[in-house]
Amino acid sequence: MNNRLYGNLIFELSKQGRKGYSLPHNNFGEYTVPEELCRAEDAALPECDELTVVRHYTNLSNNNFGVDTGFYPLGSCTMKYNPKINEEMASLPQFQQLHPLQPAHTTAGANALMTLLEKSLCTLTGLAHFTFKPYAGAHGELTGLMTIDNYHRSHGDMQRKKVIVPDSAHGTNPASAAVCGLEIVEVKSNQHGMVDLDDLERLIAQHGSDIAAMMMTNPNTLGLFETSIPKIAKLVHDCGGLMYYDGANLNPMLGVCRPGDMGFDVMHINLHKTFSTPHGGGGPGSGPVGVREGLQEFFPFVSPYYGNFAVMMRAYAYILTLGCDQIKMVGPLATLNANYIKESLKDVYELPIDGLCCHEFVFDGLKDKSTGVTTMDVAKRLLDYGYHAPTIYFPLLFHESLMIEPTENESKETLDGFIAVMRKIAEEAKTDPELVKSAPHNTPIGRVDDVLAAKHPVTTYKQLRNEQN
Numbered sequence: 001m002n003n004r005l006y007g008n009l010i011f012e013l014s015k016q017g018r019k020g021y022s023l024p025h026n027n028f029g030e031y032t033v034p035e036e037l038c039r040a041e042d043a044a045l046p047e048c049d050e051l052t053v054v055r056h057y058t059n060l061s062n063n064n065f066g067v068d069t070g071f072y073p074l075g076s077c078t079m080k081y082n083p084k085i086n087e088e089m090a091s092l093p094q095f096q097q098l099h100p101l102q103p104a105h106t107t108a109g110a111n112a113l114m115t116l117l118e119k120s121l122c123t124l125t126g127l128a129h130f131t132f133k134p135y136a137g138a139h140g141e142l143t144g145l146m147t148i149d150n151y152h153r154s155h156g157d158m159q160r161k162k163v164i165v166p167d168s169a170h171g172t173n174p175a176s177a178a179v180c181g182l183e184i185v186e187v188k189s190n191q192h193g194m195v196d197l198d199d200l201e202r203l204i205a206q207h208g209s210d211i212a213a214m215m216m217t218n219p220n221t222l223g224l225f226e227t228s229i230p231k232i233a234k235l236v237h238d239c240g241g242l243m244y245y246d247g248a249n250l251n252p253m254l255g256v257c258r259p260g261d262m263g264f265d266v267m268h269i270n271l272h273k274t275f276s277t278p279h280g281g282g283g284p285g286s287g288p289v290g291v292r293e294g295l296q297e298f299f300p301f302v303s304p305y306y307g308n309f310a311v312m313m314r315a316y317a318y319i320l321t322l323g324c325d326q327i328k329m330v331g332p333l334a335t336l337n338a339n340y341i342k343e344s345l346k347d348v349y350e351l352p353i354d355g356l357c358c359h360e361f362v363f364d365g366l367k368d369k370s371t372g373v374t375t376m377d378v379a380k381r382l383l384d385y386g387y388h389a390p391t392i393y394f395p396l397l398f399h400e401s402l403m404i405e406p407t408e409n410e411s412k413e414t415l416d417g418f419i420a421v422m423r424k425i426a427e428e429a430k431t432d433p434e435l436v437k438s439a440p441h442n443t444p445i446g447r448v449d450d451v452l453a454a455k456h457p458v459t460t461y462k463q464l465r466n467e468q469n
């Protein structure tokens with residue numbers, strides 16, 4: 001990659017005294033910054049000319065992988081296409097330059113947008129009210145659980161501190177419950193990958209009056225539609241608990257069914273996933289929380305102001321662009337695409353739970369285990385062929401999880417291309433396993449030691465220099 005020529009860090013390009021800017025003429029006179037506010041030494045900022053800066057960042061951006069550059073089947077993350085009209089709407093200056101503290105009579109348009117978006121979300125989910133304050137799905141989970149906690153306290157049910165979470169749940173579910181001061185009770189999955197009703201009944205009999213809520217996502221983390229939700233909801237409601245829906249998997253439900261109708265009382269939506277905001281690498285998010293009528297008075301204070309407004313704008317633009325009829329196609333098409341890939345690959349990749357999936361599914365590595373080629377190797381080899389890797393080693397139910405979510409936007413040709421490459425890698429695993437095990441070969445950086453990187457992260461340039469010295 002030619003950015004090597006220019007250095008990987010802007011600091012490596014720095015030449016003392018070099019400048020890429022010129023300040024406008026000073027019309028305001030001289031002002032000396034008080035001594036006590038000044039640094040003892042100048043900050044070690046890079047000094048570069050403008051063109052060097054432009055080339056450096058342009059070359060870095062060319063190394064980026066995004067939905068706009070290639071297929072991105074990252075399971076659980078819903079990396080769907082982000083229509084460009086959403087960006088245009090979100091950058092309208094009338095909205096973009098809003099300040100959260102400006103007088104209410106000047107923000108009628110923004111308020112109207114939030115009201116209309118709330119109405120749309122209520123229609124799509126079957127719940128009655130939403131708050132837009134949470135900044136991401138996990139923040140929404142915390143907000144939702146705090147709402148539930150407030151509800152129980154208002155009834156004097158101080159002992160309701162246990163949350164039932166399936167063993168297949170996304171890690172944020174137990175984490176949010178713990179942050180909320182709640183205790184996690186894990187319910188097992190049965191051999192079909194669904195919540196084990198016998199285990200649930202046993203847990204409810206054991207913990208009954210201590211149960212605050214049960215958290216679920218549907219389709220669940222294996223991409224399977226949990227068919228027993230009405231029954232589960234009844235069990236939980238009968239013991240006085242509330243049902244929380246992790247809306248990260250709302251995409252395949254769009255236009256098909258609604259969490260509110262299934263018996264969920266509180267949920268969050270990852271607007272950045274289901275309603276299309278670019279969100280790779282921890283980008284902007286929004287995790288609005290919806291509740292059944294009557295629960296809105298228990299919303300906690302989780303952040304000042306109104307949430308991530310630009311993400312709401314994108315979501316609303318997306319909903320309006322599709323309209324009532326088209327939005328009903330999102331879930332079915334996402335489901336069709338996932339099943340097409342699954343069925344086309346299940347003779348070479350291990351499918352631990354057969355049958356119809358929803359928008360995503362999980363393989364347990366290659367079918368032929370004798371080659372020694374792991375899920376990590378397959379994921380790395382995919383990079384050589386220009387694909388983003390699927391989610392790997394999650395969920396934790398299998399040793400070699402490979403979780404694929406194509407989303408609804410992809411053409412049959414794109415899916416066929418991906419299937420062909422996945423089959424090719426399975427073939428390479430047999431004929432030339434070393435090639436796969438040492439991948440990637442075509443990327444600017446080869447295989448990194450992720451254990452070392454996780455255990456001893458070097459996050460600053462200075463540290464890097466010290467370790468080299």
Ligand SMILES: *Cc1c(COP(=O)(O)O)cnc(C)c1O
Nearest residue numbers: 076136137138170172246248270
């Ligand atoms: C993405 C995801 C979350 C967390 O959402 P963030 O917006 O990343 O905080 C929670 N649960 C599931 C199932 C998810 O896929």
